[in-house]
Amino acid sequence: MRHHFVFFTLILVLFSSTSSAHFFPNVSSIPPWILKNINQTAGAWDAFNKYAGCRAGDKVDGLARVKKYFQNFGYITESPLNFTDAFDDVLESAIKNYQKNFNLEPTGQLDNKTIQQILRPRCGNPDIVNGTTTMNSGHPDSHNTSLFHSVAHYSFFPGKPRWPSNKRTLTYAFLPENQLTDNVKAVFGQAFSRWSMVTQLNFTQSESYRTADIRIAFVTGDHGDGEPFDGVLGTLAHAFSPPSGFFHLDGEENWVIEGMNTPLTTMSAVDLESVAVHEIGHLLGLGHSSVEESIMFPTISSGTRKVELVSDDIEGIQELYGSNPNFNGTSATSVQQRDTSGAYPSASLWGLTLFLAVGFVHIILL
Ligand SMILES: [Zn+2]
Numbered sequence: 302m303r304h305h306f307v308f309f310t311l312i313l314v315l316f317s318s319t320s321s322a323h324f325f326p327n328v329s330s331i332p333p334w335i336l337k338n339i340n341q342t343a344g345a346w347d348a349f350n351k352y353a354g355c356r357a358g359d360k361v362d363g364l365a366r367v368k369k370y371f372q373n374f375g376y377i378t379e380s381p382l383n384f385t386d387a388f389d390d391v392l393e394s395a396i397k398n399y400q401k402n403f404n405l406e407p408t409g410q411l412d413n414k415t416i417q418q419i420l421r422p423r424c425g426n427p428d429i430v431n432g433t434t435t436m437n438s439g440h441p442d443s444h445n446t447s448l449f450h451s452v453a454h455y456s457f458f459p460g461k462p463r464w465p466s467n468k469r470t471l472t473y474a475f476l477p478e479n480q481l482t483d484n485v486k487a488v489f490g491q492a493f494s495r496w497s498m499v500t501q502l503n504f505t506q507s508e509s510y511r512t513a514d515i516r517i518a519f520v521t522g523d524h525g526d527g528e529p530f531d532g533v534l535g536t537l538a539h540a541f542s543p544p545s546g547f548f549h550l551d552g553e554e555n556w557v558i559e560g561m562n563t564p565l566t567t568m569s570a571v572d573l574e575s576v577a578v579h580e581i582g583h584l585l586g587l588g589h590s591s592v593e594e595s596i597m598f599p600t601i602s603s604g605t606r607k608v609e610l611v612s613d614d615i616e617g618i619q620e621l622y623g624s625n626p627n628f629n630g631t632s633a634t635s636v637q638q639r640d641t642s643g644a645y646p647s648a649s650l651w652g653l654t655l656f657l658a659v660g661f662v663h664i665i666l667l
């Protein structure tokens with residue numbers, strides 16, 4: 302019995318040290334028992350597959366959930382209390398705007414390409430805020446389908462909020478209860494550096510979560526701000542406009558901290574730096590962009606990595622904060638890459654320990 306107690310204590314310590322967030326140095330370090338679990342639960346929105354082919358006039362059980370999806374991201378403004386399973390004008394119009402924003406043909410139907418785009422994991426921030434957007438659907442030209450590819454560019458929050466001009470050094474801190482390792486914190490440091498390279502902004506880590514300008518927290522489900530997370534995939538993270546500074550990540554995702562060299566789209570693992578670079582864009586005042594290559598595009602495929610700012614992101618952020626005098630390019634590809642060859646000993650060790658501990662408990666239970 303005593304051995305049981307020791308090992309259950311060990312398990313408790315291991316789990317509480319990460320406060321429900323899952324981190325893995327790389328994809329191959331995710332233990333098989335977790336991958337099995339991932340395959341069973343993958344995709345908060347996978348059920349939407351059954352609506353492929355739906356169009357105006359149809360009525361399909363559960364279609365109200367698709368309306369809720371579009372309402373979440375700003376495409377429908379009416380209350381979910383009124384949603385029915387009928388494919389009505391409101392849904393058709395929402396789908397058309399969504400298609401324009403994501404560079405799809407605006408058919409107004411849930412065609413295959415549109416469904417595939419909807420299923421992709423994405424940022425929880427809406428694409429349309431208070432009924433307005435500067436993504437594609439907000440441009441008059443986008444009504445001309447032959448032009449819908451050419452009008453996209455960066456956007457801001459309504460009112461163009463930004464950090465005040467006398468504040469060029471912003472502090473960031475991590476929720477202490479998350480007890481993140483230095484390796485995980487370093488991923489955020491790297492993500493911040495991508496934005497400071499192209500602007501006059503600087504970012505420094507603070508130990509005081511309460512007073513920091515930017516507050517980073519891994520949280521799960523409903524966490525008090527009216528924007529609940531939804532478990533594996535679905536929404537991955539969200540961040541508030543300046544000067545709020547709140548940056549929340551879904552603690553139920555399987556976050557990969559070392560980066561991913563090979564795209565593995567069948568896997569429900571999410572590259573932490575890719576998401577961090579995107580959310581920092583919001584924290585600084587950028588909205589979503591219809592430019593698919595940009596960091597501020599709303600979706601990211603699971604198992605992929607996208608961390609480089611492109612000219613669309615750089616032009617947007619420089620409109621808010623000016624340019625870094627040391628930066629004279631239009632691309633940030635010169636950001637120094639971290640050495641990913643075994644640079645994360647403690648995280649690897651954590652994964653190994655967890656794997657061994659779970660194996661041992663399994664033996665005890667047998
Ligand atoms: Zn976003």
Ligand SMILES: [Zn+2]
Pocket residue numbers: 524526528539549
């Ligand atoms: Zn939140």
